[in-house]
Amino acid sequence: MKHLFFGGIHPKYNKEMSTKITEFRTITPKQVVIPMQQHIGAPCTPLVKVGDHVLLGQKIGDGEGLCVPVHASVSGTVLAIESRPHPTLGQAMAVVIENDYRDTVQPGNIPTSREEILNTIRDAGIVGMGGAAFPGNVKALSAMGKVDTLIANACECEPYITADDSLLRTEPEHVLEGMKILKELLEPNRLVLAVEDNKAAAIEGLRKLSKQFPEIEVAVLPTRYPQGAEKQLIQALTGREVQPGQLPVSVGCAVFNVSTFAAIYRAVRLGKPLTQRIVTISGEAISEPQNFIVRIGTSFHDLIEAAGGLHDRTERVISGGPMMGIAQKDLSVPVVKATNSILCLLKDLNGAAENPVCLRCGKCVGVCPMKLQPLYLYRFTKAQKVRELDRLHVLDCIECGCCSFTCPGKLPLTETFRLGKKLLREAKQK
Ligand code: SF4
């Protein structure tokens, strides 16, 4: 049975733009910049020094606590260890490697026991690849024996992005095998792969595999943004509501992105750490929109050039999608583990007005999937009234952008709530 989540919108999806070219292209960068922070948690400390020769897949940074290692995505020589531009953090310490074009591989281990599998997921540097970048081993460990439903998230509900869709069209077995690996660890009763109904070719491919993977259910959901958000997806699939401040495990669910499952498969069965990923390059401002298999650390600039370059009138380059992505000023930033898309736009789709005015129409309230009151959150953030922000649960805002998209007054709602959340967190710390 399918359930509806509250709110949501139907933006123009423009996904066909990047799926006209069906073959993946790869590019071989001359140099990669591997940031030491590509996950939520503590940054890695470099394990190499300038001048070292490194192998493809060699661990080059690691740390303690909530941290997963990072690996060389090419073989070659370490040119520098220094602070470099980062697509989500502004700046971060990075190891710069000059490619020797030999791809000399560091051999990996194939785990056998459950404990070894969990360690391998960590050692391979697996993080949530749908954008969250939460360490995969920690998420798996926290759900072991506590969930009855394991969900593979293939909704990819943001406009333009087709990275997960192309993964499912080309290597669905890797995703399904990854689900079987996590089934061994988490022991759920139900395994479900959730996909929206605008991915017909992927759905057809998955249905052809149903005999080979009978334990995995494919749930086709009506397309609606932001269905790929964890809480909304759980509600759509199970009818269960994750309460504010709670995690999916509180309602017996664990959700991983399909690219994460494929990365787990490659790590556990093939001994390959996370050194590459699929990235969509799309938007009206790029010459040849398509999907690439990209080595982590490749610059946005190199990828944009490989896709035919930018239009003269390009206004915005975004890491991620138009709803939740982050605008980039410096195209030397590298692709990191959570980069699923580089979006090149001729105009800012959700641009705020110069003098925005709230018309008190209430439209933002009707579309907010978290049942918040964006118009009041906006007013209280502007007035820096942190108590009111707390009372109205600003921290529950998932920054989906539905309110900004809908607002006829063109108020910069979502970006204001980022500030509101920061203000409240700082006040709580004090
Ligand atoms: S950005 Fe936040 S307030 Fe706006 S619709 Fe999404 S969850 Fe609601």
Ligand code: SF4
């Ligand atoms: S949608 Fe915009 S104009 Fe309408 S109430 Fe919300 S903030 Fe105000």
